[in-house]
Amino acid sequence: MSKKMHVKLNVNGEDHEFLAEPRELLIYALREKLNITGPHVGCETSHCGACTVTMNGKSVKSCTVFVAQANGSEVTTVEGLGNPDALHVLQENFKEHHGLQCGFCTPGMITRAAKLLEENPNPTEEEVRFGIAGNLCRCTGYQNIVKSILSAASEMNAAKEAAQ
């Protein structure tokens, strides 16, 4: 057992400070220390992407980041995108287009999709599929996830145009 370190994280706009062993993975710090349990654990080999969060502007698999490395970072999880009373447009579209079934991949999928659309607001279907290739889903067959993301993209673009 190594000694615990003082960790500071800003998660979904809120500052958190806690003690943790350096080896603690970011996903466990979020889930077990901060009770932010949207991001999930689906594997131990960094493939599934269920733990995806945005850290300092990057989509990362939080199972493959030590809390020591993340110390000082800004993190966004699905909880920071929207809430049941005010859904994020991606959340609304996953609901509308049946982009989820068991819901276990969904927080990672939506967090990744949000970053994807930020970087590429007009993706093709192929670009969406390639852009979420780090996120596995056992239930949907992906088809409706792609529809959800494309539909969210056009809504976001329409909203942007209306605002101009």
Place this chain on the structure above:
Amino acid sequence: MIPAAFEYYRPTDMAGVIALLQEHGDDARVIAGGHSLIPMMKLRMADVPHLIDLQAIKGLNGIAITDGTVTIGAMVTQHEIINSAEMEKAAPIMKEAALQIADPQVRYMGTVGGNVANGDPGNDMPGLMQCLNAQFHLTGPDGDRTVDARDFYEAAYMTDREDEEVLTAVSFAAPVGGFAYEKQKRKIGDYATAAAAVQISKEGGKVAAASIAMTNLSDTPVWSDSAGAALVGTACDDAAVKAAVTAMLGDIDPTEDNRGPVAFKRHAAGIVLGRAITRAWSRA
């Protein structure tokens, strides 16, 4: 899933890194993007009592293209390679290959330096660096030195880097002519069943120069001098491609695993090299 405990360090200069490596020897390891090392630590296949994070070290970031030389800091991520317009112009094979590595999340974190220093024959950048005749820049207690990518790999996870050295950058002359990185894999994020990196330059309708390297077909990447030589002076026709493939097959030494038996991997190697040569030639 649960790594063993370690002491964590985040030094802010290279001297601090080297001092820690000297103090702890084989018990210390640097961490870059962490996307090979952490998975190994989670499976307890890597034991690292002292973990030295390179994220705060200045001078390991950035892509510089000056006087025809491309220099990539060791901490440059695959995501940065893909999104660098300068890189795409100077060495488009880098983007083509990086897009075939891992997945978006891994590419935000995984670095060029980590990819080439890791020593896993499954990594794609080592063969690519041999194709480009890159130099690897290392810093250690006795100062800096440079090693050719073609001399760096000794065996699986065994490289010319000493325990107390850090790979700080890779550099290569901006390649000329056509390029291709062709990778056969089972799915997104998989290491290659077989992959080929090819650069070809053309003069008067003939191949002026060709460089060919293969990925995951031996315990190291394989730069096939003879395969490149088989193309030079030809019009890159079917016979020349066949000769290059035959030469390459003499240099690789794949092993059987769940990607397939040796005969299949040799077959796949021939297919990917043929495709890579054809695509590179069409771009030359």
